[in-house]
Amino acid sequence: MSVGEYIRNSQIWKSIFRHPAPTDRRNRVVVMLTNFFLHLHPVSIKQQGIALSYTWCMGGITFFLFLVEALTGVLLMFYYRPTLEWAFYDIQALRDVQTLGIMREIHRWGAHAMVITVWLHMYRVFLTGSYKPPREFNWVVGVLLLVLTLLLSFTGYLLPWDQLAIWAITVGSNMARAHPFLGGEGPGFQILNMGGYDLITNASDAKFLLLGGRFVGEATLNRFYILHCVAIPIVVAGLIAIHFWRVRKDGGISQPL
Amino acid sequence: MNPHPDLTSSVLHGLGWFYLILFVMNLWWTARSYKLDGEFSKDTPILGGVPVATIWAVLSAILLMVSAAHFTGTSSPDTFLIRLPEWFKNPVDAFFADPKIYFAGSLVLFWAMIQFREWWIKDTVAWSLLQGSLIFLALSMSDYDFRQIVGKPDNVPIVAMLFIVSFLTWIYFRRACDNDRRIEEGRPLFEQENNEKVLVWPDLVYTELICMVLLTVVLVFWGIALKAPLEEPASSVKTPNPSKAPWYFLGLQEMLVYFDPWLAGVVLPGIILGGLMAIPYIDFNKTGNGYYVFKERAFAVTTFLFGFFPLWIALIVLGTFLRGPNWNFYGIYEVWDVHKVEAANNVNLSEFFWGFPGISAIYGGMPKGDAFLGSPVATMLLRESPGIVLIFLYFAVLPPILGLTVLRKYFVKMGIFRFLVFSNLALWMAVLPIKMVLRWAFSLKYIVGIPEWFFNI
Numbered sequence: 001m002s003v004g005e006y007i008r009n010s011q012i013w014k015s016i017f018r019h020p021a022p023t024d025r026r027n028r029v030v031v032m033l034t035n036f037f038l039h040l041h042p043v044s045i046k047q048q049g050i051a052l053s054y055t056w057c058m059g060g061i062t063f064f065l066f067l068v069e070a071l072t073g074v075l076l077m078f079y080y081r082p083t084l085e086w087a088f089y090d091i092q093a094l095r096d097v098q099t100l101g102i103m104r105e106i107h108r109w110g111a112h113a114m115v116i117t118v119w120l121h122m123y124r125v126f127l128t129g130s131y132k133p134p135r136e137f138n139w140v141v142g143v144l145l146l147v148l149t150l151l152l153s154f155t156g157y158l159l160p161w162d163q164l165a166i167w168a169i170t171v172g173s174n175m176a177r178a179h180p181f182l183g184g185e186g187p188g189f190q191i192l193n194m195g196g197y198d199l200i201t202n203a204s205d206a207k208f209l210l211l212g213g214r215f216v217g218e219a220t221l222n223r224f225y226i227l228h229c230v231a232i233p234i235v236v237a238g239l240i241a242i243h244f245w246r247v248r249k250d251g252g253i254s255q256p257l
Numbered sequence: 258m259n260p261h262p263d264l265t266s267s268v269l270h271g272l273g274w275f276y277l278i279l280f281v282m283n284l285w286w287t288a289r290s291y292k293l294d295g296e297f298s299k300d301t302p303i304l305g306g307v308p309v310a311t312i313w314a315v316l317s318a319i320l321l322m323v324s325a326a327h328f329t330g331t332s333s334p335d336t337f338l339i340r341l342p343e344w345f346k347n348p349v350d351a352f353f354a355d356p357k358i359y360f361a362g363s364l365v366l367f368w369a370m371i372q373f374r375e376w377w378i379k380d381t382v383a384w385s386l387l388q389g390s391l392i393f394l395a396l397s398m399s400d401y402d403f404r405q406i407v408g409k410p411d412n413v414p415i416v417a418m419l420f421i422v423s424f425l426t427w428i429y430f431r432r433a434c435d436n437d438r439r440i441e442e443g444r445p446l447f448e449q450e451n452n453e454k455v456l457v458w459p460d461l462v463y464t465e466l467i468c469m470v471l472l473t474v475v476l477v478f479w480g481i482a483l484k485a486p487l488e489e490p491a492s493s494v495k496t497p498n499p500s501k502a503p504w505y506f507l508g509l510q511e512m513l514v515y516f517d518p519w520l521a522g523v524v525l526p527g528i529i530l531g532g533l534m535a536i537p538y539i540d541f542n543k544t545g546n547g548y549y550v551f552k553e554r555a556f557a558v559t560t561f562l563f564g565f566f567p568l569w570i571a572l573i574v575l576g577t578f579l580r581g582p583n584w585n586f587y588g589i590y591e592v593w594d595v596h597k598v599e600a601a602n603n604v605n606l607s608e609f610f611w612g613f614p615g616i617s618a619i620y621g622g623m624p625k626g627d628a629f630l631g632s633p634v635a636t637m638l639l640r641e642s643p644g645i646v647l648i649f650l651y652f653a654v655l656p657p658i659l660g661l662t663v664l665r666k667y668f669v670k671m672g673i674f675r676f677l678v679f680s681n682l683a684l685w686m687a688v689l690p691i692k693m694v695l696r697w698a699f700s701l702k703y704i705v706g707i708p709e710w711f712f713n714i
Contacts, residue, residue, distance in 0.1 A: 028458040041461060044454040050461050053428055054448065057468055064469055068476065088490045095487055105480030112414040115505050120425060126561050127429050129545040129554065136537035143533045150505060157503050166491040167500040171510065175522025178711070186519045187712035215493060256448045256547040
């Protein structure tokens with residue numbers, strides 16, 4: 001009996017993996033049905049549906065990048081304090097002295113890559129017409145995930161608290177100020193007024209809600225930190241689960257019907 | 258000593274490697290061409306009977322020599338000869354450094370991409386285009402200003418994206434044209450041939466594993482090669498010029514040139530997202546589900562590509578690489594001079610209208626104060642009435658007219674509600690190009706300009 005076989009036949013191994021080694025046809029089916037991580041997949045699949053030149057792999061890559069971002073993000077959270085006093089210097093330390101400082105590079109480049117792969121995934125889904133019935137709703141979920149990916153990237157942009165960060169967020173959040181009805185400099189805010197007092201001012205409008213103040217400041221950093229590390233990832237994780245579940249329920253991955 | 262040298266030792270060294278990679282790529286291509294492409298026909302003067310691969314062999318040899326020249330020239334970058342000449346750079350900047358020409362150019366490219374799809378999907382053509390753009394990139398890297406903007410770590414993914422998107426678009430058109438032919442000839446689709454079921458273990462899970470490993474390697478090397486940017490600590494009193502949004506929002510920031518923030522930053526993004534979500538519900542075409550095809554879905558694909566290429570990717574490239582201080586437009590080889598002045602003397606539609614000789618003679622020019630009905634609001638609305646009428650015609654009257662005339666086919670298939678949603682989304686999509694053209698042709702600022710209410714269109 002070889003060592004590999006000995007390990008695979010041990011009680012410990014068998015208690016972890018609920019299936020024998022996938023070496024024959026029967027067990028290759030069993031492994032897909034009984035393994036938690038693999039059960040997202042079906043047991044068998046059409047050959048052309050998984051051809052690389054057909055799927056481009058972009059949805060899977062996006063999901064993998066999301067996991068990379070989550071992992072590196074958690075590691076970065078151990079180092080980083082979201083306060084005006086420390087935010088910049090913690091990032092600087094990640095660059096100059098911390099051992100695993102490259103986590104920040106991987107996190108940032110992974111984020112750029114994820115924005116691109118989400119677009120490319122959507123591009124492929126459009127070009128193969130995979131949004132057509134019965135998959136219409138999953139396309140809508142996909143658009144929501146696209147928006148949330150951009151928002152994740154946008155909220156993360158502020159955290160290094162350097163010039164690049166706050167001015168990019170200032171440019172972006174100036175849009176909120178111009179929100180129709182809800183922005184202090186948007187059309188129609190004058191309508192929302194009570195007994196001659198404006199309800200929407202620069203201390204109560206959409207921009208104020210986003211920034212937690214009139215300008216990008218400490219409250220903004222806190223808000224964006226929570227959004228970036230907790231709030232948006234939770235929503236994204238939920239939507240990803242729905243997205244994958246619907247892929248399976250709506251006829252599997254795209255292929256000629 | 259020039260503080261902004263076009264070439265330095267490290268640039269030469271990097272370019273040497275770049276040309277060496279190009280050499281290896283073309284060496285492989287030469288071998289491939291030797292096997293597949295055969296010889297020039299006997300009737301071709303001089304080249305008759307010579308393998309086609311000769312051309313690629315010559316290119317490879319040149320690339321190898323260029324690479325060697327770069328490696329050996331690192332000691333004296335100032336006198337190095339292989340660089341873009343000024344007589345090339347200056348006209349390129351002078352001619353292309355203009356949003357009009359840039360946008361028109363992107364439209365022409367878009368049109369050519371679809372019109373000549375059968376031509377550019379050919380292996381040799383696509384390879385030549387790829388090599389051409391890579392060599393152009395390498396030569397341009399010898400320019401200081403080009404390197405400053407394109408070589409910025411945050412901008413590297415955009416350059417990579419351009420190549421990846423082009424490659425994937427090439428794959429799409431290749432497979433789509435193939436399927437178009439198959440449908441015409443009544444043969445089964447490419448996706449339907451050899452389409453037996455296979456087990457996910459091992460056929461898919463191993464692909465996924467390899468993909469994950471490769472991506473991890475790419476990310477780690479990318480992280481080692483390029484440092485994430487970190488500028489000076491944030492300061493709310495020192496505004497950088499230009500202040501740019503994150504790169505993926507630069508298409509939206511570009512719209513700010515033509516629209517007020519409430520439209521460019523809130524309404525139009527909302528419409529883009531709403532429009533994307535609406536796609537499956539307004540596309541009534543049942544064909545083209547699960548395979549690449551062009552002719553069966555020509556309208557849908559063209560519309561989507563129009564939104565993706567000229568209106569999204571091209572604007573991101575414009576915003577990232579070509580917008581400089583004061584949001585002025587700069588050529589790719591041009592210095593970002595803060596003092597560059599561009600005359601902006603834009604006029605509202607109302608000023609055009611009331612200043613028109615005939616109208617001005619009858620009504621005595623633009624209505625002011627409370628001249629109309631003794632009410633400032635009524636006067637304001639009268640002042641802006643030409644624009645308001647135009648907007649109303651565009652969004653409320655034009656869709657039914659289109660539905661009864663040129664788009665009758667769609668109207669009949671879609672039903673009234675679906676058609677109105679579709680036509681309004683299509684009209685919204687045209688809003689940006691229309692405003693651009695109006696701005697360039699007539700220096701038009703606002704179609705409706707009511708700054709009192711922040712309501713400017």
